[in-house]
Amino acid sequence: MRPHRIAVLGVDTVVGFDLSIAPQVFPCASSSDDPLYEVHVCSIDGGPLRTTRGFSIMPESGTDALGEPDTVIVPGVETDDFAEDPKVTAYLRNLPAGTRIMSICTGAFVLAAAGLLDGRPATTHWAHVEQFREMFPKVDLRPDVLFVDDGDVLSSAGVAAGIDLCLHVLRNDHGSDVANRAARRNIVPPWRDGGQSQFIERPMPSPGITGTAPTREWLMHRLAEPLTLEAIAAHAGMSVRTFTRRFREETGTSPLDWLLRQRIEHARHLLEHTDLPIEEVALNSGLSTATSLRKHLRARMGIGPAAYRRTFHQQ
Template sequence: MRPHRIAVLGVGTVVGFDLAIPPQIFAGATGPGGPLYEVQVCSIDGGPLATTRGFSVLPECGTDALREPDTVIVPGVDPGTFTEAPKVTAYLQELPPGTRIMSICTGAFVLAAAGLLDGRPATTHWAYANRLSAMCPQVELRPDVLFVDDGDLLTSAGVAAGIDLCLHVIRRDHGSEVANRAARRNVVPPWRDGGQSQFIERPLPSPGDTGTAPTREWLLHRLAEPLTLEAIAAHAGMSVRTFTRRFREETGTSPLDWLLGQRIEHARHLLEFSDLPIEEVAARSGLNTATSLRKHLRARLGVSPAAYRRAFHQG
């Protein structure tokens, strides 16, 4: 089976870091037959791309020379100088049905200019979220998350969130083990908790506040236990209100939402690497019943536990 073909399409003045993320991350995804992805960097006409940091990049080719990409990724652009490029819009709008389209950071502005975000959930760098919303009020903007997966259209938050998105795509395509190997090869975490709201500029916490990291570590060893918010806050030595506020500042999400995410990830691991019955997987991950596991896995990934195991079981 041939590798999945990815075209990284530079537009206007690109963010150099964003442009380099897909070739680097997807190169780390390999299987028994070799590389799972083939990545080409291109511009519309094959000409050089200026970057936001004072250097230029000569892409491999123009879009006319691309080998029928399965996925097209648009890295970040300079929103201050970006103007709609009719050739780029035409190229994106004329991609065959089923082509996966992704943006990293402010690359969402390119997708918005092409009308691809109308009525769709999406995200971008938090500092430019209001500008994108004004430009494309039809978008269902989610400025607090690291990435949005809407099936064939995926968008990431600012800069390094592109790494999170690429790893998510590898995980979606080939399972956690392949994604984790790609993360280890690139010396990055395979999964980051919370959203980009944890990086938004805000006043520093008062010196007397204590962090929630020890309690998060404590929770990871008790996923199967029934845990209330009151008990979690008590472990941290805080009131529920203070703990919830501090937790959201540090992780970008609420304590119970974070805990649910960890339980789902543990359930995915058990489905991939064990032959435990579905009921036992649910119990060990703290989701209690197969019905609950099925509900959360379908909401998060769009598949049932049995279908997920058939696709990604490593036994």
């Protein structure tokens, strides 16, 4: 069985770091010493690519030399005066059905310009969100997350989030063991939740305004308790509307989504460091039942609690 063929399609002017991610991560995946992927870096015509940081790259080939890749990855590009490349658009639109298409960082601009993201969820680097929304209003942009997996079309936020997306693909293709080995080889965390917020620059709350930090601390000691938004806002001494607004200003997410993420993180900690039955892990983390824990852990990580424990349990 031949390896899964990946084409990394660089577009002038490319983000050099983004271009190097897939060639670094995917070749680290193997089964019985047989490579699971072959990665080819290309430009649309085989010519050199300028980067955003003052140097140029000579790809190994043009797209014509690759045949039909199984996955096409478009790294980030310079977005100042961004303009669609008709040749790139034609290539992407004419890929065979079933080809997996991915973007890293502002590579989402290239996919969106080709119409591949219309009506679909996607993400890009937080610093380019407003420009992206103005140029591509038909895209369901998710600006706060590290990556979005929409089946055959996937996108990631900036820079290191591209590594997270590639490891996510490895995990889905070949399981946690393969992805974890690739992560160790690259000395990066084996997993970061795709729904985790990007590290976005946010204005600090105005001086004198009561923040939500004390209530967040209060919540961390009550993860196992049933908590309503009304009760949480009451602890902060605010109306639900005011609390929700200030919470989002300070954390970039809603109170209940933040609480769910803390509960999942606590459940992961219990799975990694204790031998508690999964039902008790669910209860102690505030997720109520093993079914609920399984649902949320699969949504966040793609695996259930039993598989997670087998992979990450600390002896």
